[in-house]
Amino acid sequence: MFMKGILLVNLGTPDSPQTADVRRYLDEFLMDERVIDINAVGRTFLVKGIIVPFRGPQSAKSYQKIWTPEGSPLLVYSVKSAKMLQERLGSDYQVELAMRYQNPSIQTALDKLKAAKVDSIQVISLFPQYASATTGSVHQKVMELVSIWQTIPEISFVNSFYDNDLMIEAFAQNGAKYNPASYDHILFSFHGLPERQLKKADETHSYCLQANDCCGSINETNKFCYSAQSHATARLIAAKLNIPKENYTICFQSRLGRDPWRKPYTSEVIADLAKKGAKKILVFCPAFVADCLETVYEIAEEYDIEFKHLGGEKVQLVESLNDSPLWVDALEQMVKTQLNKAAQL
Numbered sequence: 086m087f088m089k090g091i092l093l094v095n096l097g098t099p100d101s102p103q104t105a106d107v108r109r110y111l112d113e114f115l116m117d118e119r120v121i122d123i124n125a126v127g128r129t130f131l132v133k134g135i136i137v138p139f140r141g142p143q144s145a146k147s148y149q150k151i152w153t154p155e156g157s158p159l160l161v162y163s164v165k166s167a168k169m170l171q172e173r174l175g176s177d178y179q180v181e182l183a184m185r186y187q188n189p190s191i192q193t194a195l196d197k198l199k200a201a202k203v204d205s206i207q208v209i210s211l212f213p214q215y216a217s218a219t220t221g222s223v224h225q226k227v228m229e230l231v232s233i234w235q236t237i238p239e240i241s242f243v244n245s246f247y248d249n250d251l252m253i254e255a256f257a258q259n260g261a262k263y264n265p266a267s268y269d270h271i272l273f274s275f276h277g278l279p280e281r282q283l284k285k286a287d288e289t290h291s292y293c294l295q296a297n298d299c300c301g302s303i304n305e306t307n308k309f310c311y312s313a314q315s316h317a318t319a320r321l322i323a324a325k326l327n328i329p330k331e332n333y334t335i336c337f338q339s340r341l342g343r344d345p346w347r348k349p350y351t352s353e354v355i356a357d358l359a360k361k362g363a364k365k366i367l368v369f370c371p372a373f374v375a376d377c378l379e380t381v382y383e384i385a386e387e388y389d390i391e392f393k394h395l396g397g398e399k400v401q402l403v404e405s406l407n408d409s410p411l412w413v414d415a416l417e418q419m420v421k422t423q424l425n426k427a428a429q430l
């Protein structure tokens with residue numbers, strides 16, 4: 086009997102919300118040359134000299150606010166959805182969950198798949214939209230680790246799933262519970278990315294952030310662009326929920342440092358909406374398949390407080406896919422589609 090290995094990989098989270106663990110996490114994460122993509126000396130100075138010592142304690146306080154009795158939401162939901170996928174797929178498959186940074190590590194997960202003598206490994210990075218800093222980094226790490234194995238099994242990688250219909254439906258169903266028509270405005274807030282990284286992904290060097298409405302549709306030039314894929318995800322969810330174009334804004338959150346990141350910034354869009362008299366805003370965060378610091382703290386807590394200070398009433402977060410059965414349907418479909426593709430070759 087052939088045994089198929091499935092490796093699900095999410096970003097990673099600290100082992101605990103204590104400063105030392107948060108610092109270790111930030112260090113591993115931000116020293117990744119795909120994340121802070123500047124020269125090694127500059128990156129080391131910035132990360133080890135500034136961000137880890139100063140941001141560490143501040144981030145630890147934020148993590149303490151979102152930590153649950155079971156642990157960090159990102160890990161708790163990722164583990165739950167991996168278990169649900171294992172149950173769905175049955176005993177011909179072995180599903181392992183890993184985190185790109187910290188634990189459970191990719192090394193440990195790959196060791197388990199190797200011990201199970203799997204015939205193939207399918208890697209699914211849990212980021213709907215491709216970015217070098219996330220999916221690219223996961224794929225590089227897996228390739229590095231597997232490259233020294235004596236026998237390298239068949240390996241496939243899912244590049245992105247920004248338009249997966251079941252995933253779109255899952256976000257739409259979560260949003261529908263809030264009756265989007267009853268809100269003054271809807272935001273699709275994606276994790277930000279430095280403009281520099283978006284431009285580096287554009288091999289023509291003349292399209293991304295330069296052509297008029299460069300993210301308005303997916304085409305040959307921008308098909309791997311994080312921003313274009315984010316815009317496409319937002320359009321698809323909006324279409325499912327019949328949200329007219331003028332009632333929503335696509336924006337980007339969680340920027341770090343002084344370099345320009347993809348605009349508009351969520352914080353500025355929210356401030357602007359408050360100025361215009363909006364009272365209730367509904368926020369989807371479809372760059373995240375599990376709730377995490379960036380959703381339950383940054384959006385539901387920080388931005389809600391800021392909006393209220395500016396005269397607004399509520400910033401309502403649409404919960405992420407977490408352990409929803411429809412999300413597990415989407416994962417199952419990705420596994421089966423990839424296997425069918427391989428069988429046809």
Ligand SMILES: C=CC1=C(C)c2cc3[nH]c(cc4nc(cc5[nH]c(cc1n2)c(C)c5CCC(=O)O)C(CCC(=O)O)=C4C)c(C)c3C=C
Pocket residue numbers: 096097098099111119120121140144157159212216218219276277278279282339341372373376377378379
């Ligand atoms: C969804 C995709 C993500 C992209 C793209 C991404 C890029 C990116 N992130 C940072 C810096 C930080 N991100 C942090 C948290 C964080 N980021 C993602 C996802 C993406 N990041 C998630 C899911 C999380 C939450 C993790 C959790 O434990 O809940 C943080 C740490 C938190 C903090 O201190 O505020 C930092 C720092 C950069 C620099 C970057 C692109 C280059």
Ligand SMILES: [Fe+2]
Pocket residue numbers: 276339
């Ligand atoms: Fe991030």
Ligand SMILES: [Fe+2]
Pocket residue numbers: 283292293294299300307310311312313
């Ligand atoms: Fe782009």
